[in-house]
Amino acid sequence: MAAQRAGWPTWFRAVWVHAYTYSKVWKGSVTTTFLFPLLYLAAMGVGLGTLVDRHAHHVGGVAYVDFLAPGLLAGTIFQVAVNESTYPVMARIKWMRTYWAMLATPLDIDDVLIGHLGWSALRGGMVSGAFLLVMEGFGVIHSWWALAVLPLAMAASVAFAAPTTAYAATTTSENGFALLYRFGVMPLFLFSATFFPLGQLPVWLRAVAQCTPLLHAVNLLRDCTLGIFPATQALVDVVYLAVFAAVGIAFARRAFRKRMVL
Amino acid sequence: MIVAEGLRKAFGSFAAVDGVDFRIGKGESFGFLGPNGAGKTSTMRMIACMSPYSGGSLRVLGMDPMTQGPAIRGRLGLVPQEDTLDEELTVLDNLYIYGRYFDLPKKLIRERAERLLEFAQLTDRRNDKVGPLSGGMKRRLTIARSLISEPDILILDEPTTGLDPQARHLLWDRLYRLKSQGVTLVITTHYMDEAEQLCDRLVVMDKGRIVAHGSPRALIAEHSTREVVELRFAVDQQQANVASVEDLAERVEVLPDRILLYVHDGDATIGEVHRRGLLPESALVRRSTLEDVFLHLTGRTLVD
Ligand SMILES: Nc1ncnc2c1ncn2[C@@H]1O[C@H](COP(=O)(O)OP(=O)(O)OP(=O)(O)O)[C@@H](O)[C@H]1O
Numbered sequence: 201m202a203a204q205r206a207g208w209p210t211w212f213r214a215v216w217v218h219a220y221t222y223s224k225v226w227k228g229s230v231t232t233t234f235l236f237p238l239l240y241l242a243a244m245g246v247g248l249g250t251l252v253d254r255h256a257h258h259v260g261g262v263a264y265v266d267f268l269a270p271g272l273l274a275g276t277i278f279q280v281a282v283n284e285s286t287y288p289v290m291a292r293i294k295w296m297r298t299y300w301a302m303l304a305t306p307l308d309i310d311d312v313l314i315g316h317l318g319w320s321a322l323r324g325g326m327v328s329g330a331f332l333l334v335m336e337g338f339g340v341i342h343s344w345w346a347l348a349v350l351p352l353a354m355a356a357s358v359a360f361a362a363p364t365t366a367y368a369a370t371t372t373s374e375n376g377f378a379l380l381y382r383f384g385v386m387p388l389f390l391f392s393a394t395f396f397p398l399g400q401l402p403v404w405l406r407a408v409a410q411c412t413p414l415l416h417a418v419n420l421l422r423d424c425t426l427g428i429f430p431a432t433q434a435l436v437d438v439v440y441l442a443v444f445a446a447v448g449i450a451f452a453r454r455a456f457r458k459r460m461v462l
Numbered sequence: 463m464i465v466a467e468g469l470r471k472a473f474g475s476f477a478a479v480d481g482v483d484f485r486i487g488k489g490e491s492f493g494f495l496g497p498n499g500a501g502k503t504s505t506m507r508m509i510a511c512m513s514p515y516s517g518g519s520l521r522v523l524g525m526d527p528m529t530q531g532p533a534i535r536g537r538l539g540l541v542p543q544e545d546t547l548d549e550e551l552t553v554l555d556n557l558y559i560y561g562r563y564f565d566l567p568k569k570l571i572r573e574r575a576e577r578l579l580e581f582a583q584l585t586d587r588r589n590d591k592v593g594p595l596s597g598g599m600k601r602r603l604t605i606a607r608s609l610i611s612e613p614d615i616l617i618l619d620e621p622t623t624g625l626d627p628q629a630r631h632l633l634w635d636r637l638y639r640l641k642s643q644g645v646t647l648v649i650t651t652h653y654m655d656e657a658e659q660l661c662d663r664l665v666v667m668d669k670g671r672i673v674a675h676g677s678p679r680a681l682i683a684e685h686s687t688r689e690v691v692e693l694r695f696a697v698d699q700q701q702a703n704v705a706s707v708e709d710l711a712e713r714v715e716v717l718p719d720r721i722l723l724y725v726h727d728g729d730a731t732i733g734e735v736h737r738r739g740l741l742p743e744s745a746l747v748r749r750s751t752l753e754d755v756f757l758h759l760t761g762r763t764l765v766d
Pocket residue numbers: 462473478496497498499500501502503504505543
């Protein structure tokens with residue numbers, strides 16, 4: 201009975217299964233992964249950007265397309281991380297119940313969560329990798345720091361996925377997701393300095409935006425692709441995202457235990 | 463292999479399993495019988511180390527599920543009451559990923575998967591997505607999947623619900639074979655014939671407690687008579703006819719649609735019923751089953 205074990209740690213098996221499943225069902229998602237940044241950068245960056253630059257004499261000191269691209273990148277990662285943690289998580293708990301299948305094997309509840317968050321990180325890495333390639337094509341990457349986008353995007357994906365997962369594992373009905381998208385995801389996507397600098401917002405909204413996670417990811421990724429690091433701001437961004445991720449993970453752990461360890 | 467003493471499972475203040483004792487030996491085929499809500503699934507989930515027990519003690523393969531869950535689960539196979547298949551993946555991939563959870567190398571999984579597909583009669587559906595398969599096919603796949611790790615203990619929570627008679631008999635046959643290879647089987651079911659066929663020993667559960675235990679034959683001998691006469695009178699006339707027949711039997715049960723007379727000689731009893739001028743719409747004699755045992759012990763039918 202030799203070689204009866206592959207020797208993979210339990211958490212790794214949980215991450216692997218997401219990657220394997222994705223490799224089987226990805227189908228058209230590769231085109232959207234590249235097509236989305238391509239179309240947006242062409243339409244908004246170049247088309248709209250020409251107009252903006254003519255009238256505003258550059259946004260935040262750079263051409264509009266340079267400003268927009270990292271914002272869109274962060275916004276995309278944000279949406280992907282949330283999308284993968286709403287209906288899919290509910291499906292694996294409630295509809296297909298595949299998490300329960302994992303729990304009947306040597307995997308335990310933390311492995312299941314690590315599997316999901318680990319996969320979220322990998323997805324964030326994949327999406328940002330594709331996005332960076334397109335950005336390079338548009339000539340909007342101005343620094344080698346852009347390579348730091350990959351690990352930062354992976355970490356940010358975990359920060360976005362964890363609280364969403366906690367919510368998806370707590371709620372028993374999918375009706376709440378529509379509200380989450382309408383009143384959470386969409387406003388953050390639009391107002392987190394993604395499309396225009398924070399300074400354009402009224403002061404009170406600026407303060408609100410400072411408290412939300414996407415803004416800090418946008419700041420960091422923009423610093424990287426532009427190669428400009430306002431030191432204190434970057435530190436605040438990193439600390440904020442780290443704390444946000446840690447709290448999200450704690451809530452997700454609690455939610456998973458409450459829902460599936462009965 | 464499995465020892466439970468005073469085992470309890472509470473959900474809030476409600477005791478789903480309320481102090482049960484059982485001892486399941488190696489290679490044994492052990493059944494849990496009981497109506498909806500008796501606590502069968504709760505017990506299975508505790509044995510499968512998926513649900514922490516609230517009281518008493520439980521040892522599986524000599525280990526404590528509280529502290530050694532992963533090690534125990536690595537040697538168990540579980541067929542849950544509700545299917546937990548990945549509907550987006552193919553039949554074969556469902557076996558493959560499950561084998562991976564048990565850390566089996568790819569080659570070994572592929573080999574075993576071939577045999578299990580054969581067993582589940584799904585070889586020709588191997589590359590089809592699971593989603594559109596019929597309920598019975600999904601059930602067969604779930605059972606096949608639980609065997610990919612070649613477990614020492616196989617826990618089956620209502621394995622044949624949704625299977626057609628042919629698939630049921632095929633599964634029984636397969637379970638016999640596993641048993642003869644020394645695999646310990648733990649089975650819950652609502653089907654009396656299944657329990658009588660498959661189980662060396664069983665317990666009857668009701669409201670979280672064990673109300674009887676023993677081999678199917680011993681239980682019937684202990685709690686019922688040799689034969690049962692079923693009399694069916696016109697609708698709503700059962701109760702009205704009880705008085706005229708109750709002296710003929712050791713015991714009488716009145717169900718909404720029929721009267722059961724527990725007797726030693728069924729034919730003689732029917733003869734007497736007719737002599738008394740009673741005209742049931744139908745009258746038949748059958749052997750006692752576990753259903754009768756359950757009815758006797760709890761006053762209720764198993765399948766409600
Ligand atoms: N997670 C839970 N929270 C609260 N109560 C529960 C939970 N799971 C089971 N119960 C309750 O425990 C009792 C026993 O349930 P269980 O599923 O063990 O019964 P069962 O014997 O398997 O029934 P069935 O034949 O319908 O499958 C039921 O009253 C059920 O409502």
